[in-house]
Amino acid sequence: MKPRTKEEILVVNLSRRMASISQHQQRYAIQCLTKKNAYIGKRKAWCNMCGGDLEERNTGNLVDTLTSEIVCPHCGSILNVQMLQNHRPYFIHNLYYTIVTTCKGYQVIRHFMFKQIDKKGSNVTYQLSEVAQCWQNQRGREYIIARSCASNAMYYDYWLLSSDMTLKGNVNRGYYGDSKYEINPDAIYSNVKLIPILKRNGLRNNFYGIAPSALTKSLIRHNDAEYLLKTRQIELLKYFVNRDYTKCPFKESVNICNRNKYIIEDASIWIDMMNALKAIGKDLRNRLYVCPNNLIAAHDNAVIMKRREEEKKVAEELRKKAYEANVSYISDKNNFLDLIISNSNITIRVLQNIKEFEEEGNAMHHCVFASQYYSKKDSLIMSARDKNGNRVETIELSLKSFNILQSRGVHNSISPYHEEIENLIKNNIDKIKKRCA
């Protein structure tokens, strides 16, 4: 994208004049990022630092002690053992190296691709190529100057190293920019330079494993990021920055934590717990809730309490709805309520009200209440009891066809009285039809 605004032109010009990476910065990268490997194949073994062969007897010993290190007899490097299935004479390692610096009042984060090339028979070689720069002004506005990418994916090999470093557009379109430029590097140059606002907001030379440009941007833009950094709630700061938050969640409770010198060890578990506590109406300013000694146990407990509360609510809601239907049930089935069909063994009665549906459903362990059979206009629901008044089956009779739709015992079983009940209903069906007038 062509720079258009005054500030874009300024940033692009400043970027062009930036010094290239210094000898010291390069040495630091090599010192931090070099992987020293002994590659051990089935027949051959070599040192990646000098490319020299490793002696048979050394490698023979190594196979037995895979975790151990080996000293190269040629160059003296201490090497990590890498076992290979087949012989490979060539390896490339790609890593990110970042320099945090300033330029004319801008915070500048420079990202380099660090390439280590291991070749059998040769000394190790390195390439360092700058791939992206994040320029942030004192208001947190960001400009990205970077090479092109072969695709949108955020992998090392996608940078087109032959392309020019150019201004990238629309990185401020979302609140946070394009994440492929928010690189979390494998090493950061130890001499970190910061603009005054970042120093004031508490940043030094530790980025706590957060992508540096994301952390600086958040610290410039949001007071709550500064608050979390200064109160050493680092886990919560990571959570805050990584999720592009603008406000600290449960800030009042975080205040309580800070007052009690309580450091949140796992932010997402803590937030989860707080959400559960909030849902069940607990006091979020109570130290006992928000600063638990055993966070995991407190979290699990809160989640269980919340689930119970939800189940209770659902059941209560269902009951409430059911009892609202009571009046219409009684008026719908008014003609049948005093109906009694019986013989010497069995007495069949229409369920009188919603309360009886609930009792029937609970006693028989079936869904006559939960599935709201009371609201079925064309069905008559009856309870069949034995001589002693025990429930034996619940009957659904169609008021259209006058067929028995179902008759079920405990847990939807078929009781010993099943046939007798069916016959009893059939023999008395006229009684029911008469009441349908």
Ligand SMILES: [Zn+2]
């Ligand atoms: Zn060597």
